Structure formats: structure tokens, C-alpha cells
Amino acid sequence: MGHRVVTGVQQPRPIQLILPLVLLVILLAAVWAESQDYYKLLGVSREAMTREIRQAFKKLALTMHPDKTPGDPSAHEKFLQVNRAYEVLKDEDLRKKYDKYGEKGLDEQQQGGRYESWNYYRYDFGIYDDDDEIITLDSGDFDSAVNSGEIWFINFYFPRCSHCHQLAPTWREFAKEMDGVIRIGAVNCGDNNHLCRRKGINSYPSLFIYRAEQKPEKFNGERSKDSLVHFSMQFITTTVTQLWQGNVFNEIESAFSLGLGLLITFCFDTGDCLEPRTRQKVAGMLDGLVKVGWMNCTSEEQLCGSFQVTSGATIFFPPGSSLDQQGSVLWLNTLDSKEIYNQVINHLPDLQLLTSDNFQSKLAHHRWLVSFTFRDRSPATIEYKKLQAFLRNDHIQVSRVDCIADSELCKSLYIDKPCVAVFKGLGINDFEIHHGKDVLYNIVGFARDSVHAHVTTLRPDNFPSDRKEPWLVDFFAPWCPPCRALLPELRKASIQLSGRMKFGTLDCTIHHNLCSMYNIQAYPTTVLFNGSSVHEYEGQHSADGILEFIQDLVHPSVVVLDPSSFTERVKDGLEGSIWLVDFYAPWCGPCQVLIPEWRRMARLLSGQILVGSVDCQRFQSFCQSQNVRAYPEIRLYPGKSRKPDHYIVAGRRI
Ligand SMILES: *[C@@H]1O[C@H](CO)[C@@H](O)[C@H](O)[C@H]1NC(C)=O
Ligand SMILES: *[C@@H]1O[C@H](CO)[C@@H](O)[C@H](O)[C@H]1NC(C)=O
Numbered sequence: 001m002g003h004r005v006v007t008g009v010q011q012p013r014p015i016q017l018i019l020p021l022v023l024l025v026i027l028l029a030a031v032w033a034e035s036q037d038y039y040k041l042l043g044v045s046r047e048a049m050t051r052e053i054r055q056a057f058k059k060l061a062l063t064m065h066p067d068k069t070p071g072d073p074s075a076h077e078k079f080l081q082v083n084r085a086y087e088v089l090k091d092e093d094l095r096k097k098y099d100k101y102g103e104k105g106l107d108e109q110q111q112g113g114r115y116e117s118w119n120y121y122r123y124d125f126g127i128y129d130d131d132d133e134i135i136t137l138d139s140g141d142f143d144s145a146v147n148s149g150e151i152w153f154i155n156f157y158f159p160r161c162s163h164c165h166q167l168a169p170t171w172r173e174f175a176k177e178m179d180g181v182i183r184i185g186a187v188n189c190g191d192n193n194h195l196c197r198r199k200g201i202n203s204y205p206s207l208f209i210y211r212a213e214q215k216p217e218k219f220n221g222e223r224s225k226d227s228l229v230h231f232s233m234q235f236i237t238t239t240v241t242q243l244w245q246g247n248v249f250n251e252i253e254s255a256f257s258l259g260l261g262l263l264i265t266f267c268f269d270t271g272d273c274l275e276p277r278t279r280q281k282v283a284g285m286l287d288g289l290v291k292v293g294w295m296n297c298t299s300e301e302q303l304c305g306s307f308q309v310t311s312g313a314t315i316f317f318p319p320g321s322s323l324d325q326q327g328s329v330l331w332l333n334t335l336d337s338k339e340i341y342n343q344v345i346n347h348l349p350d351l352q353l354l355t356s357d358n359f360q361s362k363l364a365h366h367r368w369l370v371s372f373t374f375r376d377r378s379p380a381t382i383e384y385k386k387l388q389a390f391l392r393n394d395h396i397q398v399s400r401v402d403c404i405a406d407s408e409l410c411k412s413l414y415i416d417k418p419c420v421a422v423f424k425g426l427g428i429n430d431f432e433i434h435h436g437k438d439v440l441y442n443i444v445g446f447a448r449d450s451v452h453a454h455v456t457t458l459r460p461d462n463f464p465s466d467r468k469e470p471w472l473v474d475f476f477a478p479w480c481p482p483c484r485a486l487l488p489e490l491r492k493a494s495i496q497l498s499g500r501m502k503f504g505t506l507d508c509t510i511h512h513n514l515c516s517m518y519n520i521q522a523y524p525t526t527v528l529f530n531g532s533s534v535h536e537y538e539g540q541h542s543a544d545g546i547l548e549f550i551q552d553l554v555h556p557s558v559v560v561l562d563p564s565s566f567t568e569r570v571k572d573g574l575e576g577s578i579w580l581v582d583f584y585a586p587w588c589g590p591c592q593v594l595i596p597e598w599r600r601m602a603r604l605l606s607g608q609i610l611v612g613s614v615d616c617q618r619f620q621s622f623c624q625s626q627n628v629r630a631y632p633e634i635r636l637y638p639g640k641s642r643k644p645d646h647y648i649v650a651g652r653r654i
Pocket of ligand 1 (some may be wrong): 296297298299
């Protein structure tokens with residue numbers, strides 16, 4: 001084989017820049033030995049959420065760890081495998097690659113090559129993973145949670161920090177006390193390094209209050225339950241009004257005219273009314289749905305009597321209830337804020353019901369969040385009543401469709417289980433179904449994003465088969481975490497590309513036929529249909545990645561080569577044209593990492609060097625005939641007096 005030197009090339013500088021990158025990538029490429037299914041290793045289903053994966057792994061770590069099985073010579077190897085499975089499945093990007101290509105899709109950065117001591121897994125691994133009142137947030141849901149409109153108090157901790165462990169029992173008690181009043185969260189900065197750095201966390205534990213559209217507030221006080229409660233209560237700014245003869249009827253009228261309920265606690269010297277802090281908590285919990293007031297029955301004895309109250313009591317008047325008609329009024333026999341909240345929420349009128357008769361006309365003019373319900377309604381759906389308060393300022397109305405009574409309507413939308421969907425005010429066809437967690441903050445975030453975005457839930461009747469305009473279609477399964485992570489990014493991209501193309505999602509668990517027609521094998525598979533051409537998106541799950549992909553389709557920077565164009569343009573091409581060619585396989589992890597870099601580089605070099613790529617899975621025998629040995633293999637074909645086979649492989653000269 002002939003030899004040429006890099007310095008013989010006309011434009012050496014950009015190449016020197018990329019060679020180290022390319023070398024690194026090649027070092028990472030490797031062959032994987034066959035081994036066990038990661039999901040089986042951890043004993044979780046393919047649909048498992050990250051939390052389940054963490055819990056399953058922790059259980060295994062506590063029993064299988066080599067520290068605990070000193071007699072077993074294979075313990076180390078076995079645990080390494082489990083650890084690797086965990087490291088891959090907890091990472092959304094790696095998990096998708098694994099789902100799609102198996103182990104050969106992963107690069108050899110040796111995820112899971114090192115593990116921690118048994119003590120670490122026992123004491124330091126996700127301090128709050130098992131606490132119901134504490135919501136462990138990660139980079140995927142942090143922003144939508146703290147921007148939902150609820151108040152969040154978040155504990156940023158680091159697994160190995162001893163002060164974090166000292167705080168844990170107090171934080172748990174505090175969370176129980178404030179459950180329902182504010183959201184108590186935790187972020188494991190060991191697992192979410194970037195997130196914590198982005199939030200400026202530089203010591204552990206760091207405790208911050210987050211409210212939508214306001215600066216986070218740091219807690220610097222003594223780390224006791226009382227001072228934590230005291231600190232957080234100052235953010236509950238809902239007013240509790242003292243009621244008396246002069247204002248009570250106005251208050252009732254104004255609450256009802258806003259569609260709100262009214263809760264009054266009647267206080268006598270003998271007690272049995274809600275104490276000030278409880279009133280404040282209840283007011284915070286029911287903010288936007290119910291006004292809270294209190295009455296001093298020692299000074300307002302007659303007024304209290306007119307409510308038929310003769311000793312301490314708390315009464316709830318639902319919106320529109322008449323004071324004389326005692327039937328709809330609810331007497332509460334508890335002083336516990338959480339119980340009061342539950343009883344009141346249950347007693348509030350249900351969401352407005354849409355039926356097949358009024359569905360079309362209602363949806364034509366307004367933005368709606370619609371809850372589709374079936375026979376058994378989950379406890380979460382009772383809380384949906386709060387959505388009205390959260391979404392009022394976004395001009396999104398909230399309603400319900402009873403899919404048992406209106407089964408034809410739900411069937412026509414391919415809705416066969418409980419879900420919520422946003423209808424964007426453009427009629428019955430333009431809606432998007434929510435696939436995130438069934439919790440309030442997640443639904444609120446979804447609704448706000450979705451009404452501004454242009455992503456449509458597809459089904460056979462609106463699937464773009466005629467393709468008069470470009471469509472980006474995301475084939476996905478709702479249970480797949482990388483799919484869920486991609487959905488918000490699609491929404492962002494759809495806003496940027498609005499008017500230039502359309503965006504749709506197709507749920508392959510419902511529309512099997514369409515998905516198999518398009519030969520979808522892994523989720524998510526994102527495809528751009530443009531006329532007769534079809535391009536699959538292979539990059540990162542980010543809006544920027546998608547935008548770059550589209551930009552590159554419109555103004556391609558990398559020439560896609562096949563055997564004949566390779567011969568024509570690269571081998572026998574014009575004298576003086578220098579080519580850089582990436583021989584890759586779609587399944588190879590490092591190749592995927594290279595794709596966006598390759599495009600970026602091609603744009604940087606445009607006019608100086610031609611940049612191409614060859615898909616060696618499609619053109620396997622061709623790549624073999626070219627002696628391509630590993631993926632990706634980068635070759636430089638210098639222009640002058642080119643003889644066949646004069647090329648340089650990523651710094652090695654051949
Ligand atoms: C209620 O009114 C009485 C009589 O005016 C007064 O002595 C008492 O302090 C008031 N109670 C409260 C909690 O304000
Ligand atoms: C779609 O195809 C048309 C015509 O071939 C082309 O001009 C346009 O740039 C393409 N759009 C995208 C987004 O690929």
C-alpha cells in the first residue's frame with residue numbers, strides 16, 4: 001500500500017483539530033461479548049421506570065455484593081454484570097441504545113466497570129428513594145416540576161455527605177408535616193451532577209424553595225423540623241380572612257361569583273376550631289379553589305348562631321351552595337389539615353362533563369385539558385379538580401369525558417384507558433395525549449407546553465400518508481422512558497420549526513399495524529417523511545439535535561455515499577478535491593456520537609474539504625472490499641494525483 005503524509009495535504013489545520021477526536025472515537029469502538037439480558041439481570045420489566053430500576057438494583061446490591069459473599073470467587077464478576085446493567089438502564093440515552101441495538105450499541109466506556117462498597121449501597125444510595133412524601137427529582141423532570149405553580153422545597157444532597165445523612169430523619173418528619181401543603185423534593189447530586197451544577201449548588205445539603213417565575217430562596221436556618229416548617233410557611237401567602245357581620249356576606253358572594261368554595265372555621269374560647277397555622281396550611285392546599293376564613297364566635301355570637309354554630313366547628317360551603325340549603329354544606333369533624341383537604345376536594349363539584357353531543361362545538365373555540373375516565377377513577381383524578389386553579393391563567397379549561405357512557409367518542413379517538421389530553425382549540429383532530437407521570441405538577445407542565453407546541457397525536461385517520469408537506473413522526477411506546485424524555489424536546493423543536501413542517505407522535509402499543517408497516521423495531525424511532533424521501537433521526541434526544549438534523553437535510557453538509565457515488569466522486573473524483581469519509585454502522589455507539597460532530601465539522605470545512613459517509617450495514621460487501629476494519633473508520637483521501645488506496649485512517653497511514 002502507498003503512503004502519504006498528513007503534511008502533504010493542502011489544508012492541514014482543521015484536520016489536525018479533528019484527528020484527536022477521531023482517534024478517541026476509534027479507541028472507544030470495540031466488540032462486545034455476548035451476555036445476559038440487562039432487564040432479566042435486574043429482574044425488572046422492559047417498561048420499568050427509573051425508580052423501579054434503582055430499587056431493584058439496590059436490593060441486588062445488598063445481597064450479591066462481593067463484600068457480603070466472600071466465599072464466592074465469581075461474586076465480583078457477577079456483581080460487575082449487575083452493576084453494568086444498572087448503569088446502562090438508569091441512563092435514558094444508553095437505555096435506548098441498548099433497547100435498539102443490544103450491547104453492541106453501547107460503547108466501551110465501561111459503564112459499570114467500577115462499583116462501590118456494600119456500605120455505600122446500604123447507606124448512601126438514593127437516601128429518599130423509598131419515601132412517599134418526598135419526591136426524588138432528576139434532570140428529566142426538575143424544571144417542569146418547579147415551574148408547575150406549586151411550591152417546592154428541595155433538598156440537594158450528595159450520597160457521601162454526612163450532614164446530608166444527619167438531616168435525613170428531620171427531612172422525613174418535615175415532609176410528613178407539610179405533605180400536601182408544599183411539595184417536598186430531593187435531588188441526588190451524585191446522579192445528577194449537571195443539574196446540581198446548573199443550579200449553582202456548591203455545598204451539601206443545600207435546601208431551596210422554588211416557586212414558578214421567582215428566584216429560588218435558600219434556607220440557611222437551623223436544620224430542625226420547626227424552623228423548616230416556619231421557613232416554608234412564610235411562602236404560603238394565601239390570605240385567611242377574619243369574618244364578621246360587616247364582611248361575611250360580601251366574602252361569600254365574591255367567592256361564589258368566582259366559582260370558588262368557602263371554608264369557615266368558627267372559634268369559641270373552648271377551642272375546636274382550626275388553629276392559625278392549620279388554617280394557613282389548608283388555605284395553601286386549596287388555593288385557587290376555596291377561600292378560607294375564620295370567625296371569632298366570642299365576639300360574633302349572634303352571627304355564629306345564624307350559621308347554627310354553637311361550639312367550635314368548621315364548615316365548607318361548595319361554590320354556589322345556598323346558605324339556607326344545608327344539604328350541600330359539609331361539616332368537617334377533624335382538625336387535621338390533610339383530612340380537611342381530602343374531604344373538601346371530594347366534596348367539590350366534579351369537572352365539567354363533555355359528551356359526544358357538545359364535544360365538537362366546545363373544542364372548536366377553546367383550549368381544553370380533557371380527562372378521559374373509565375369505571376375506576378384513580379385517586380389522582382380527584383385531584384384533577386385543582387388543575388382548574390393552576391391552568392386558569394393559561395386560559396386552559398378543564399373538563400372530563402366519561403368513556404363508559406360515551407364509548408363511541410373515546411373509541412373514535414383510540415382512547416381505551418384513562419388519560420388526559422390537551423385540545424388546542426382547533427377542533428377535534430388537533431390534540432395531544434399526556435404520557436408523563438400521573439401527578440399534578442407533571443400534567444400542568446404538559447398542558448402549558450402542549451398548547452404552545454405543534455405536536456399532534458396521530459392515529460390512522462390523520463396519519464400523514466399523502467405527505468403533501470414534510471412531517472416528523474415519532475413512533476413510540478408510552479412505557480419507554482427515553483420516549484417520554486423525547487416528547488418535551490419534540491414540542492420545543494415543533495415551536496422552532498412551526499410552519500415549515502408538522503410534528504406527530506404515533507403510539508405503537510395502540511397502532512401496531514401502522515408501526516409494523518413502517519418496520520419500527522425500537523422506541524422511539526423518529527422519522528422525517530418528505531414527499532417520497534424518508535430519513536430516520538439517529539441523534540441525541542434533544543430539540544437542538546432535531547433542529548440540526550432538519551437543517552442538515554435542507555442544506556446537507558455531509559455527502560451520503562453509496563458504492564457507485566464513492567467510485568465516481570471520491571476515487572475518480574476531480575483532482576484537487578480532498579475527501580474525508582466516515583465508514584460507519586448505524587448500531588455502533590461511537591458512530592452515533594460522531595454523527596452530529598461530523599456534520600458540524602463538515603459545515604466548518606465546507607469549501608475546503610468534502611465530507612462524506614458510507615453506511616457499512618447497507619453496503620457491507622463494499623466496505624469489506626475497502627478493508628474497513630472497525631467502526632467508525634475515518635479516511636482521508638488527499639486530492640492530488642490520487643492513486644487508488646491512498647488514504648489515511650484517522651492518523652494511521654495506510
Ligand atoms: C375574640 O373576641 C374576644 C372578645 O372581643 C376577644 O377577647 C378574643 O381575644 C378574640 N379572640 C381572638 C382569637 O382574637
Ligand atoms: C423536502 O423536500 C423538498 C423538495 O425536495 C425540499 O426542498 C425541502 O428542503 C425538504 N424539506 C426538508 C425538511 O427536508
